[in-house]
Amino acid sequence: MTSLFEVVSTESSVDTPIRRITVTVNGKQHTLDVEPRLLLAHLIRQGLELTGTHTGCDTTSCGACTVLIDGVPVKSCTMLAVQADGHDVTTVEGLASASELDPIQEGFRDEHGLQCGFCTPGMMLTAKALLDENPNPTEDEVRWALSGNLCRCTGYQNIVKSVLLAAEGLRAKDDVEEDEAS
Amino acid sequence: MTIDEVKIGGLGARRSRVEDNRFIRGMGNYVDDITLPGMLHMEILRSPLAHARIKSIDTSAAMAIPGVQLVLTGELLASRNLAWMPTLSYDTQAVLATDKVRFQGQEVACVVADDPYIAKDACEAIVVDYEALPVIVNPTQAMADGAPIIRDDKENQHDNVVFDWEVGDKDGTDRAFAAADVVSELELHYPRSHPSPIETCGSIADFDRATSKLTVYMTTQAPHIIRAAVAMVAELPEHMIRIVSPDLGGGFGNKVPIYPGYVVSILASILLERPVKWIEDKTGNLISTGFGRDIYLRGQMALRNDGKILAVRMHTDSDHGAFFSDAQPSKFKIGLMHSAFACYDIPVAHLTARGVYTNKAPGGVAYRCSFRITEAMFFQERMVQVAADDLGIDQAEIRRLNFVQDDDFPHRTPFGFLTDSGQYAKCLDIGLEAIGYEDFLKQKEEARKNGRLLGIGISTMTEPLGAGNSREYDILGIKMFDSAELRVHMTGKAILRTGAKTQGQGHETTWAQIVAHELGIPADDVVVEEGDTDTAPFGMGTYASRSTPVAGAAVSMVSRKIRAKARKIAAHLLEVSEEDIEWELGRFYLRSSPESGVTIQECATAAYSNVPDGMEPGLENNAYYDPPNLTWPFGCYITTVEVDPLTGVWDVLNVVAVDDCGVRINPMIVEGQIMGGLAEAYAIANMQLITFDSEGNCVGSNYMDYLLPTAWETPGFELHEVVTPCPHHPIGAKGVGECATVGGPAAFVNAVLDALKGTGVRNIDMPLLPDRVYEALTEGHDVSGAPPTRTG
Known part of the structure; x- marks a missing residue:
């Protein structure tokens, strides 16, 4: 995991601002310290290791990174992770239950x-x-x-x-x- | 007793895809999904200018950013003799620029850092001092007197010409033209288009100092070619290089070439002894990686008054960008352009081709087509329509009149290819019937009286797919065969590996169906693996619709080798001689007593537990397949459109596709590929525009400017099929993945121009944007799309 998602890379000589957020992803609550500029797609993919959310275009055009925020489809490549604070996120990994497909x-x-x-x-x-x-x-x-x-x-x-x-x-x-x- | 082949997932079964099980769960394994311990991240700094001398590069501020591990420039690479690399077309390409930049987006420096955000920050902190040079964005400028020499790095390169090439019979063609009643002419630009898979390119290089082994996870359609190329470039022994192509988020030809990002990530991993990941952003992908097309075609057709085609002349000026890095067979400088007019019985033809360098991204890949076939077939079908209009002959009739007839195969095309099978007129008839041709013509006349512009366009073509035979086809000298390796385990289950590489085509599903067909082992009992050069047999990869024609054939052949050995085991188990037994799907039986037999699974068990004396144990083999010829599928695409005279916007009314790709392994997958191809044909004809202004700035460098059709714009498709088995393929299959992209564009363009009939407009260059159509309609002249694009 990179310094972007760790609590703090304390040795870092730069004064990186960190924000604490709480997001619920696929029903599981996570409290995380993130850089304010971290994109939600990257938090999901690298931070939470849910790699089913793909990034395709970086410009909100292709929709490969679409997740549901409180049930509404959002392109997570152009939403900051801090904006998801307090919200409910569903990714593709949250579609199926253990026993059956959606x-x-x-x-x-x-x-x-x-x-x-x-x-x-x-x-x-x-x-x-x-x-x-x-x-x-x-x-x-x-x-x-x-x-x-x-x-x-x-x-x-x-x-x-x-x-x-x-x-x-x-x-x-x-x-x-x-x-x-x- | 007899096995139902469809039930075991054999040929013809609409088998659900094996790979879907992971994809629908979000459990695919694309390159960016892979994380290795200690992995670093690389970003590329690209040139903002299209042609400029590099005066200096200052990386000190970038190096000072915490978390930056390495900054690489051309100078550093040059010190290791790595600043330039060979292309797939015997040219060289800059890895990182040393002397000057030659296109906008060219790789200038790379930063390796702890995370991608830091790497991006550091790229912005690199200061490059450029001295701008005059820019060339089309062949006319490239060939002009006094044009700046783009490739002044090459000795003996005194102009911007990449090649001059010709094929056909010039004198015979001249004679045929002299005897013609009518000569039709056409000149057009097939615009640059970008394949643009949704997943960009990327790699993770992992050099292990302890073992000296380099593993590279990479978005490549041809992992074995990459391994050979890396061995050459990086001077690492080939057995110490492992290329792994994981799940690919589309390829369409874009992921065939070797890109600087791959090479630099490898060097960075060797220098840092840590895994280095490079994931390209979308703009990087669109402005620097393999484009398709960008070619100027002009030609003439000699005709008799009754519509019989006597001869064709063609000339192409192709724009290869700054480096000749086309991915195509070495022998053919302009790909298989000379496959044009293969479905028509034309006695003689002549083609001249010139390639030039320009200050644009290199590539020239076969974008969802076989090596320049798309351009060839587009020109062919536009030319045929123009000829029909010149002669006042119905556009379906002129095709029918000139088609190679069903009983004329094998047929030598005017440029020397040998077509071997097809039912062209039948396909056309089915298409015309499906679209309601006669009715539509009447409807069109009626609508015209009310000021409405309806049009119908036809495109029919046969294309050579499945390069190739080793006599004629190679890349960098490596012959274009392909391979399969099959291991049948003791319980009758099996693993199959091939030298191809699926990227959406569904090989994991269809290759198992071929094994099921050949051996009677249920497809569900066969696992398919591709893409890892340490385990897969050597193959040339997947592009140019070559998987089924070549690797698919190898799957059949290896299965037959397995069956031949199983037959000996069966004879042993049945205690008879081999001559006394017969094969039916999944089972050998006694000819004299058909109820006595052994299944293929029983033979597999015996291969490990009860082999006859003198036989090697085990049941595995491999096959390298060198096809005797290309495969020649046929496609007939017919579209109807309505053009709005007030805006130039055109709507598609109907699309009918009739495809004859021989025997279909999995009809569901074939249909999916045809629909995907049709959508791309529509996209190229309608909206995909990647062009350049006079300064070489790429217009179309992101998805807000480079328009791709969505579910909303994309029309619905009606599919029909004809099956003419390929006479030389072991299961009678032909390539199909790209037919609709190759044949489709002309159907849309012909339809729009048909709607404009009577205005004097002979051509509008793709994409047929509303402003182009409107200009043609209101001004009554042809509209060119050649760069530089007009600004303001």
């Missing part, structure tokens, strides 16, 4: 919604935010929701199908849960 992950696998896999975590998290809001989106709504995430391999058509399949899966799951509850 229907969104199943959708991407079943509809061949990925090839190199680099954009996939960001795509899935953006899709999750969409489906949380709108469980029954149209194709156009899916395409619009994903328009902040770039993919160079698939041509998007199968990604869109993946999300629509996931929506179906989630609705079916909700129906079952409702039946069980009633």
Whole structure:
């Protein structure tokens, strides 16, 4: 781990300012001392060793670094770690439970919604935010929701199908849960 | 008893991808995901100027920043004879600039520090004093009298010409033109485009002083070529170099060349004896690494009045940037440009090609295509449309009239390639039917009466994929064969390794399907590994759609070697002679008594426990496959568009693709590749613009300027297939990964120009940006996209 995330590199001769933050990532609370300029994506990747969040473009354009902050998709390469203080972060590693995949992950696998896999975590998290809001989106709504995430391999058509399949899966799951509850 | 091949994940199975299991969990292992103990971080300082003499470099302030371990400049590299490195095209390229910088973004210095933030800070603290020189951004400037010599580092280089090359029959072509009824002409610029995988390039070099072994984790599509190159550049023995290409976040040709960042990270690790990680930022990737295209094409077509093509003349002026570092077979200076017009029966043709240096980033990689084929097929299909318009012949009809016929194979193309199979007219017919050709033509006429501009564009092509045969294809003298190694374990499970390197193509899934097809071992029982030069057999890597044609064939061949040995074991187990047994998928049986047999798994067990006398134990082998020919898939792409006359914006109405890539190993993956290719074709035709102003500043140096299509802009695709097996490939497969990118752009451009028919506009250079289309429409003239771009 580099000096950016350690409590303090006390031997450091520069007077690096340090801020203490508390973030909840995938349900687990972390209290960390970070440099104010540290990007959230780097805190997640190097500091917390959750390397499923990828960095692609550095300019908030490609969406490979998308995570959910309190359920809202955010590109973590242009958000400072200190801005996440007190917030709830979901990364791709938080999608599946120990025993089962999220229907969104199943959708991407079943509809061949990925090839190199680099954009996939960001795509899935953006899709999750969409489906949380709108469980029954149209194709156009899916395409619009994903328009902040770039993919160079698939041509998007199968990604869109993946999300629509996931929506179906989630609705079916909700129906079952409702039946069980009633 | 008979095994259902699809059920075991053999040929034709739409098998879910093995690699997805880790990718959908965020558990991939890309180079930036790797952290080694004691690892340092490297950043590159790049030139802000496109052509300038370096007067001095002051690194003292950078060195003084706490956490900085090393600052490297060209001078330091020169002291170790490492300031220049060989390219893949027998040229040299500066690792870190010594005398002058030759393009904006060129590597000038590197900082190695405790963390990447400190390294970036230190890069900013380096002071470089430049003396600006005149800048060249296109071939016209490069060839002008008195043009500054960009490569004054090279002895005997007295101009900016990289090569002059020709192929074909000049005299025969001249004679055919003299006899022509009509001569059509076309001149265009295929713009520079950047492959731009979402993951940039990067490496982690780890030199272990104790063992003298260098391990480099690297974003490379061709790890074995890199190992050979590192052995040459760094003068390390090849067996002490291990290149590991982990999961790659896309490649598209961008990750074939050797980049200065790799080389410097290696040197830094050797000097510091610690692992050094270099991860390029997006701007670095876009302005310094292998671009695609950037070529000026002009040509003429000699025609008979009835539309029969008699001959073709072509000339290309290619812009290679500051160093000739194209990744392509050594023998062909302008790649496989001369594969143009291969699907048409044309008696004679002649091509001249000139390459020049300019003050732009080097590269010239095959961006999702085989070596310059994209440019060749684009010119071909634009030329055919122009000819059809000149003659007043229907654009589908002129193609049908000139296609090589199904029973004319093998067919020698005018430039000497041998095509071997295809059903071109059938593909076209399916495409026309799917798009509703006749109806659309009527619709177009109706719309025109109301001032609406509809257009339809066709592109048909066969392209040579799968370099290559060793007679003609090599890179740096290394023949372009490929390899596979298969070990079947005692319980009938297996591990397969190849010399290819997947980067999204799904080799871990499809190679196992080939083994399943050949041996009847379920695909789920075969694990596939690639990318580690210590374990994988030597191969030339994955690009140019060569994996299935070459490495895939090697997988078949090694499986057959395994089967041949298993057959001997089966005879031994069945206590008969080999001649008395037959093979069905997964099982040998007695011809005289088919119910008596042994499975391939039983043979595997026996290979380790009960081998016949005199036989070596074990069940493993390897195969090096040198293909007899390239494979020749065919693609027919048809698009319909509507152009808004008030803005020049064009919308895609429909896209139909008919692909014949021979036998499909996994149709799901093939379809995925075709759709990805179509999206890139649309991107190149519509928006991807990476160009230069008159000072050599790169326009398109980040994703806010270099537009890539999103899910919103990208049209939907309708796919169809025809299967004409490749006659020489062991399972009849042909390459496919790049067909749609190669053939697709002309379909979009032809459609837009069809919508503009009657305005006198013959060409608009890609990308067909709204302002270009609007200018063409309102001014009634062709629009060039050649740099330098207009400013203001």
